[in-house]
Amino acid sequence: MSVFDAIDTRRTIRQYDQSFVPPKEHVKKIAEAAIKSPTGYNRQGVDLLVVTNKDIINNMNDKVFDALDEDAKNYFRTRKELGLEKFITCDAPVLYVLYANGKTDDVYARLDAGIMAESILLTATSLGYATMPIGTFMIGDLSEYGIPKDKVLLAIAMGKARAGIEIPPCDRNTKITYLE
Amino acid sequence: MSVFDAIDTRRTIRQYDQSFVPPKEHVKKIAEAAIKSPTGYNRQGVDLLVVTNKDIINNMNDKVFDALDEDAKNYFRTRKELGLEKFITCDAPVLYVLYANGKTDDVYARLDAGIMAESILLTATSLGYATMPIGTFMIGDLSEYGIPKDKVLLAIAMGKARAGIEIPPCDRNTKITYLE
Numbered sequence: 001m002s003v004f005d006a007i008d009t010r011r012t013i014r015q016y017d018q019s020f021v022p023p024k025e026h027v028k029k030i031a032e033a034a035i036k037s038p039t040g041y042n043r044q045g046v047d048l049l050v051v052t053n054k055d056i057i058n059n060m061n062d063k064v065f066d067a068l069d070e071d072a073k074n075y076f077r078t079r080k081e082l083g084l085e086k087f088i089t090c091d092a093p094v095l096y097v098l099y100a101n102g103k104t105d106d107v108y109a110r111l112d113a114g115i116m117a118e119s120i121l122l123t124a125t126s127l128g129y130a131t132m133p134i135g136t137f138m139i140g141d142l143s144e145y146g147i148p149k150d151k152v153l154l155a156i157a158m159g160k161a162r163a164g165i166e167i168p169p170c171d172r173n174t175k176i177t178y179l180e
Numbered sequence: 181m182s183v184f185d186a187i188d189t190r191r192t193i194r195q196y197d198q199s200f201v202p203p204k205e206h207v208k209k210i211a212e213a214a215i216k217s218p219t220g221y222n223r224q225g226v227d228l229l230v231v232t233n234k235d236i237i238n239n240m241n242d243k244v245f246d247a248l249d250e251d252a253k254n255y256f257r258t259r260k261e262l263g264l265e266k267f268i269t270c271d272a273p274v275l276y277v278l279y280a281n282g283k284t285d286d287v288y289a290r291l292d293a294g295i296m297a298e299s300i301l302l303t304a305t306s307l308g309y310a311t312m313p314i315g316t317f318m319i320g321d322l323s324e325y326g327i328p329k330d331k332v333l334l335a336i337a338m339g340k341a342r343a344g345i346e347i348p349p350c351d352r353n354t355k356i357t358y359l360e
Binding site: 001002003004006007009012024026029031032033034035036037038040041042044046047048049050051052053057086101107108110111112113114115117118119121122123125126129133135138145146152153154170171173174175176177178180 | 281
């Protein structure tokens with residue numbers, strides 16, 4: 001799939017086919033695409049945790065959910081209507097967690113994590129997968145999995161979209177100014 | 181060009197063909213790819229300035245350069261060896277400037293800018309162009325061009341690579357951990 005088609009067709013999907021786990025070869029190919037992305041001054045200040053163990057994904061979901069305030073919990077609870085059990089990770093079979101390793105400052109780490117995230121999203125899209133960026137993961141304490149507290153930058157859920165779900169439109173009104 | 185090939189072949193290039201300006205159709209296609217990228221909670225907190233006016237690009241370069249401390253100026257001055265006149269923008273014919281519009285907080289704005297930046301870099305690569313992310317733009321005051329002070333998140337230079345230049349290797353040792 002071309003870059004432009006991947007950008008054009010990518011949508012955030014929250015309903016995954018529970019009977020399908022992407023093959024390890026694809027999971028690894030996406031991770032390798034991520035780390036080929038550029039980083040500020042090539043400092044490579046973002047490391048990557050790739051989780052395909054369902055118990056660990058569920059435990060991460062619960063840790064993040066428990067850290068939410070009550071309003072946010074209620075917001076995420078509305079996802080029960082989508083038939084979900086885990087409202088943050090949306091029962092996706094694969095989770096990529098981007099976290100800061102201290103080789104760069106927070107400003108660059110976030111920019112670099114965004115760059116890596118888009119490589120993950122587009123590579124996954126080009127392989128036929130559905131994806132969902134999860135900013136909420138920033139609040140969880142995942143130190144039991146080797147991620148220093150408060151160092152998660154972003155997580156990305158990945159899997160096969162459930163058949164028959166509604167694909168949301170691309171609703172954008174971002175301002176572009178041309179100086180010619 | 182496929183997503184994976186674009187990620188695999190993209191390199192930061194600082195030497196541009198001075199006789200070639202990318203056609204407006206390509207410049208716009210890249211900008212439109214950028215704004216189709218996902219943003220946290222779809223808040224679209226990053227706007228985009230696309231500059232093809234050489235005088236403005238040069239003026240932006242000078243404003244950023246002048247704001248550097250002397251050590252940083254000396255670091256960038258070494259780029260004179262590459263045959264460059266403007267050491268920050270590297271004489272590129274097109275500049276994409278991503279800046280925060282206040283619709284989201286700084287943390288999400290930086291993540292979103294990184295995501296948009298990778299869309300720009302990969303779309304440009306797939307169209308045959310060379311690119312360079314410029315984090316240094318964060319320090320410049322570009323308020324005369326409508327960008328609120330301290331709101332630049334990242335800039336990306338784009339153009340055609342100069343013939344015969346050395347393409348740097350992809351040097352990565354980012355840590356990937358698999359939890360299976």
